[in-house]
Amino acid sequence: MSFYTSLNGLKNAQTELGVIAHNIANVDTNGFKKGRTDFADVVAGSAQSDPRKIQGIGATLEAISQNFALGPIEQTGGALDLALTGDGFFTMRSAEGGKTLYTRNGGFGIDEASYINDGLNNRLQVFPTDADGTITSTTPVDAQIPATNADGAEFAGVTVGSDGAVTATYADGTFEVVGTVALASFISPTGLKQVGSSNWEATGISGAAKYGAPGAGQYGSLLSGALERSNVDIAEELVGLITAQRNFQANAKAIDTATQISQTVINLRT
Template identity: 70%
Template sequence: MSFYTSLSGLKNAQTDLNVVAHNIANAETTGFKKSRVEFADIVAGSAYTNPKHIQGIGSTVEAISQNFAIGPIEQTGSALDLAISGDGFFQMKSAASGDALFTRNGSFAMDEAGYIHDGSQNRLQIFAPGADPAVDAPIDALVPATNGAGAEFAGVTIDNDGTVRASYADGTNEVVGTVALASFISPSGLRQVGSSNWEATGLSGTPQFGLPDTGAYGALISGALERSNVDIAEELVSLITAQRYFQANAKAIDTATQISQAVINLRT
């Protein structure tokens, strides 16, 4: 039994190493949230087993949970770079499927049609002017190429409260909408889909929408990005711990092998 007990430890140590390596690999990924492995022990016994005689039979991975602590804010100067100073996620519309994606990565740009999007062409979602977040659904962030007077687009800015303003060659400004922020009852239940994006699941609950700098939602910081919340020093310590964990379980298997070999070699 000791072989299988230690084998479960080896597998768990490998999982831990993989998660730590993934965190370190994304230490410079904008909007990335680090993960940690949570282990649980395994015991076996029936109602007729003496509680004092129950033996553990190894461990298992109970969960790989994400830490949604806010990462450091880096100033960039770009008007379409946004960081959330508190709680909330940007909602994006997937370019591939049209499904809703959620992210803390506010590195946005504008395409030739006027849509505000991320590096994967997923479109930022905003509320139309005068919309009620409790009732109205967000829409694609689209900046008109000309205003009502026919003047051409000259630039775009986003305020701390999420208001998207387009400026035109005739000196006028128009409000395009307000950036939509989403929150979840259980963010740890979100499913990672890559590129610092998440999808809602039954564990996370449905998204609740609101406006930046209102209620529990954080204000926006224009010209800034939220960096990864990975602490390299902390991850290196975790890496050493996982390595020792792996080595200890490997040693336990080696010891069990030696004991088995000694029993086999017994002479009567």
């Protein structure tokens, strides 16, 4: 039994090494949230077993949880580089499949169809507003900037306010509020499913998204001209890497010791 106990330990250490390696690889990925391995002990016993003599049979992986602590904020100066100071997520919609995604990576741009997107054909979602910037609906829609205004003047630039208002300016000096950035929050963000490119999907564990505007409640304030960097602490990860390596070596040594004991028993019988 000691072979399988130590083998489980080897697998767990290997999993931890993989999670740490993934964290280190994404130390420069905007909006990335580091992972952590959680293990649980395994015991074997029956109703007739003496609780003082129940033997443990190793450990098992309980979860690979995500840490959604705020990462460092880097000033970039880009009008469509957005960062959040709270627990909210930017809401994105895939232009191809219509899938709704959530992200903390606020590096946006404008595509050839005048939609604000993330460069992967996922469009930023905003709340529709009237001419005064008042939200008229709480159902998010694609953020699209008209190429010209009602008078035919060409688009000249865009700004995003701390309240999330996306304002387009035109060559004749006029401006138009396109919408207000729609933020999402979850009852259990650690239940979100990672889908890559710093994007997540809602699951039954995370609960459905609750939408709101920047500056309200837990959504946090919005900063234009800034990006949230990865929350990976490289020094902490390197220490964890050494610990995981030692755990792997210790379990490998336990297997080697069990092998020697088994060989000794076999030699006694022969």
